[in-house]
Amino acid sequence: MEELVRYGEKFFDELEIAIYRKRDVSVNIELNELSLSSVRQRTVAVIRGIKDKRLGLAIIDSENKEEIKKAIEQAYKMAKLNSRDEQWDSLPGPGKYAKPKKIDTALKEVSPEYFVELAKKGIKLALEEDKNIIVAGGGGGVEWRESQILNSQGINVVQKGGGAYIYFELVGMKEGNVTPGIFDLDAKLSLNLDVEKVVENAAQKVKWAYKVEKSRTEEAKVIVEPWAISMLLSFALFPAFKGERLIKETTPLANKIGESVASELLTIYDDPFHELSLNPVIADDEGVPTRKNALIENGKFKGFIWDNYWAKIYGTESTGNGVRSLATGGISIGMHNTVIENGKKSLEDMIREIEHGYLINSFQGAHSSNPDNGNFAVVANPAFIIENGEVKGSTVFMMSGNIYDLLNQVYDISKEQKVIPFMGTVVSPSIAFENVRIAGK
Structure with a gap:
């Protein structure tokens, strides 16, 4: 990627290239049923260049080197069309970074089936907790992100990580009274989500709401x-x-x-x-x-x-x-x-x-x-x-x-x-x- 920065310096006074790779796993719940499970993956490259205090931006869904070169050229064309920003100083330089936190790599590879089972478990627990409860909505999943930020000032930093979450929205219907939607959630840097506690907390509030x-x-x-x-x-x-x-x-x-x-x-x-x-x-x-x-x-x-x-x-x-x-x-x-x-x-x-x-x-x-x-x-x-x-x-x-x-x-x-x-x-x-x-x- 450093060679792409050098390529961009032919056009710009300063250049930044940011690459993001995202993998989102999710399931959705509607009216006691699973309505959707999905895996979405996306790679995005963002080019930010400055020429004579004029900013040029380009965004592409690729990290292919040739495609990034084209994006750099496109950003340069945009910069020439933009007005000067007299307040612009410079891109940042590198600094001292903290030691990265240990990452649970299971988050990166998890499949929707894992959250389908968690969702089914939560629905079952809620209906057992109170026969008047409806699981009106909910969901769960993992958001995993990897990134690399490079610029012509010497920054080159790579990061990766993700988090998992689960939530349930419960509604109670009893003696003609319909409660507001009441939800609870859990979110962690691991797959160890406490479905039982989430359902218990929400169900207790539904009982109060009757x-x-x-x-x-x-x-x-x-x-x-x-x-x-x-x-x-x-x-x-x-x-x-x-x-x-x-x-x-x-x-x-x-x-x-x-x-x-x-x-x-x-x-x-x-x-x-x-x-x-x-x-x-x-x-x-x-x-x-x-x-x-x-x-x-x-x-x-x-x-x-x-x-x-x-x-x-x-x-x-x-x-x-x-x-x-x-x-x-x-x-x-x-x-x-x-x-x-x-x-x-x-x-x-x-x-x-x-x-x-x-x-x-x-x-x-x-x-x-x-x-x-x-x-x-x-x-x-x-x-x-x-x-x-x-x-x-x-x-x-x-x-x-x-x-x-x-x-x-x-x-x-x-x-x-x-x-x-x-x-x-x-x-x-x-x-x-x-x-x-x-x-x-």
Whole structure:
């Protein structure tokens, strides 16, 4: 591949070649039945070249050398048509990489049949758990990825790895009452997925949901579970950590480094090397070494994350957070494995200590949150009523406000963490908030 870089230097001042090989195995579940199993494989080469501060991009579904040469020539033609980017500095150079994590190679070779059996097992367990339950949806599989990033500055880094996941969405139908869809999941860097626990957790919530209570407008204690936390923070908070937003003045965290922005109980960081990470990459999609980046530490904002382009504009260094879109070939700032540090108390004990409050399993409408100011408005559904330390039934209510106000209302965090492999990997505990204003429905 180095000879291709040298070939590209005939056309460009700087050149980057990124090769991605992906193998996705998946099964889908609909209404107690397996609806689809598949294996999808794809190889993508992305050419990114710069000539006189003009960017040229080309994407091809091949790693054939002759095809890549043609793509380099095509990218050069595109560069000549594009305007100069006067803010462009240079591609990154190589750095010191961490030792790669040991990979379970069984993930690369697994067949759909393995997940077909897991899915069948989960369906059987759910129907045995409660005759009123329907497995409305679900799925499982493995996402395996191999990559090689090379550039004319001397970067040449190869990576491989993958993760497995399984989830089930259960709906209960009893005495004319249909519960919301309630799902649970497991995700790991191995095939050792806990189907029994996933079904048990979801089925328990379905049983709680049979009894429906009206919520009321009030201020109350609220425990938000990992799936709901990851949805809300992914849209309302996490984008504000990106350095691009600092430069464009679209983050409320500007000039807040070192200041308190949340409860001192809260610590958040991006760490691809965390023990639960599904994405233990040693380099980002530009070949820059990755690292643990503190975002909020004991409530204080610690700093922004950067890719190479925006870091050089701001006069700092990349934090190893360049993430490539295979649809456009472009690089943007993103997190590899966001971790919300856990606490010391079990979720069960947190529930037991509440006289009156709510447990939220999922939010609707989190995508409409505004990271420019932290405002959000969501529907908690399904949510569960807690009375005298016990879950007494299900309900639905509105929750709105500002994410920074909410994060200052944290009073407890569970010791259990769950890996959420959607919208980027998030490792999250359940988080308890006090004096949360809710609007009954």
